[in-house]
Amino acid sequence: MDVQEVKYCIDRVKGGDKEAFAELVNAYKDMVYTVCLRMLNSEADAEEAGQDVFVKAYRSIGSFQAKAKFSTWLYRIAYNHCISVIRKKVKLIDLVDDIPEGEVDEGELNGLESISAEERSKYLKMAIESLAETDAVVVTLFYYDELSLEEIAAVTGLSNSNIRIKLHRSRKKMYQVICENLKSEVSSIL
Amino acid sequence: MKRDPHISKLIKESGTVQAPGSFTAAVMDKIEAIPVKKPYKPLIGRGGRILIILFIAAVVVLSIIYADPNGELFGSNIRMPTMDRQLPQLNINLEFLKQVDISTGVVSALVAMFILVLSDAGLNRRRRLT
Numbered sequence: 001m002d003v004q005e006v007k008y009c010i011d012r013v014k015g016g017d018k019e020a021f022a023e024l025v026n027a028y029k030d031m032v033y034t035v036c037l038r039m040l041n042s043e044a045d046a047e048e049a050g051q052d053v054f055v056k057a058y059r060s061i062g063s064f065q066a067k068a069k070f071s072t073w074l075y076r077i078a079y080n081h082c083i084s085v086i087r088k089k090v091k092l093i094d095l096v097d098d099i100p101e102g103e104v105d106e107g108e109l110n111g112l113e114s115i116s117a118e119e120r121s122k123y124l125k126m127a128i129e130s131l132a133e134t135d136a137v138v139v140t141l142f143y144y145d146e147l148s149l150e151e152i153a154a155v156t157g158l159s160n161s162n163i164r165i166k167l168h169r170s171r172k173k174m175y176q177v178i179c180e181n182l183k184s185e186v187s188s189i190l
Numbered sequence: 191m192k193r194d195p196h197i198s199k200l201i202k203e204s205g206t207v208q209a210p211g212s213f214t215a216a217v218m219d220k221i222e223a224i225p226v227k228k229p230y231k232p233l234i235g236r237g238g239r240i241l242i243i244l245f246i247a248a249v250v251v252l253s254i255i256y257a258d259p260n261g262e263l264f265g266s267n268i269r270m271p272t273m274d275r276q277l278p279q280l281n282i283n284l285e286f287l288k289q290v291d292i293s294t295g296v297v298s299a300l301v302a303m304f305i306l307v308l309s310d311a312g313l314n315r316r317r318r319l320t
Contacts, residue, residue, distance in 0.1 A: 018221060025214045033209035047210055054217040059224070121204040142193065143201040149191055164191055171194050178200075 001027040006070050013061050021061075025054050028071065031145060032078050038128060038136035039082035049085055053078045068154070071145065075155045079137060086133060115182075123181050127174035135170045138163055232314040239307050246304050 001009070006027070012020035032053050037046035056077050064073055128136050134156065141147045141155060142163075149160045156163070234242070 018218065021221065022214055022218055025217050029209040029213050029217075030206040033213065034206040037207050047213065047216075050209060050213065051217050051220060055220045055224070058221050117203060120200060124200045124204050139197070140201070143198050144206065146193075167191065171197055174197060 003069075007066060010061065010064060010066075010070065013058070021054075021058055024057075024070075028074055029054075031071070032074060034140060034144075035075055035078045035137050036082055038140055039079070039133040040085060041129065041133070045085065049082055050078070053081050056081065069151070072147070072151050072154055075141065075145075075147075079155050082133070082137075123178045124174075126181060127177040130173055130177045131170050134158075135166045135173075138166045139170045139174070142167055232310050234307060234310060239311055242303060242307050246300055249300060 001023075006024070009020045009024050013024070029050065033046055033050045036049040036053065037043065040046050040049060053074070057074055060077075064070065128139065131139065138152055138156065138158075141152050142149075147155070149163050152158070152163050153160055158166070232239075
């Protein structure tokens with residue numbers, strides 16, 4: 001859905017057209033669900049949270065200003081909602097301190113080319129699951145949705161430098177997890 | 191900040207996690223369940239408000255024109271601003287108005303009605319904007 005289509009849909013929703021909102025849900029449900037899943041680490045929780053995010057968005061779409069990107073606005077709702085869900089569960093864990101400081105050899109990742117896409121996806125999932133909730137979201141927004149640091153800052157409320165640190169540490173952590181899994185895969189084959 | 195090509199490729203390749211099939215329907219069900227707010231309907235319509243404002247404005251203007259030179263409104267104890275009596279007099283015979291006994295209560299009621307009309311109009315405008 002391009003920017004014009006999104007704007008057209010939003011205008012229709014503001015005019016009371018619920019079907020137009022269903023189109024927006026269809027366009028963004030996977031990304032919102034992914035953000036929720038990254039933060040909550042539970043499919044059931046992510047599904048419920050994702051639905052609540054869209055209901056919140058529907059209720060407050062009247063306040064949406066076209067100056068911002070709709071996706072950024074929606075992700076901010078998702079991020080804040082998940083943070084409140086996590087706080088309710090008293091489960092906010094910051095794994096940043098657990099991340100080893102040692103560098104990882106990027107060359108070791110060349111082994112990824114020799115395995116199937118399915119396997120690579122499995123390793124990626126494991127790597128992302130090893131990250132703290134907020135870090136996983138930052139990585140997803142930066143690498144998948146290709147949001148800029150400023151846009152991620154708008155979604156998460158974190159400073160640009162904090163996001164840089166999170167991305168750097170997340171990258172190292174992900175490399176480490178993927179490399180460990182690749183090594184064990186190779187040793188099991190041998 | 192540069193994107194790491196390995197991580198970027200991996201994440202792009204894996205894509206997003208697919209939301210469950212019933213996701214959109216579940217969201218729309220929740221939205222349907224939201225109680226519909228009754229649209230605010232002003233007590234007095236647009237035409238009515240204009241008429242009331244015109245009426246009040248006319249009363250104020252006539253009061254100023256027909257106030258006594260010493261500022262008494264129709265012989266009441268309400269002090270009105272006085273005007274220069276050199277202004278051209280209207281040919282309409284409004285002498286009967288001088289017989290009308292406008293008490294402080296009536297003027298207070300008119301002012302209250304004026305404020306009510308303005309606040310009603312303001313509230314209506316605010317609700318339309320949100």
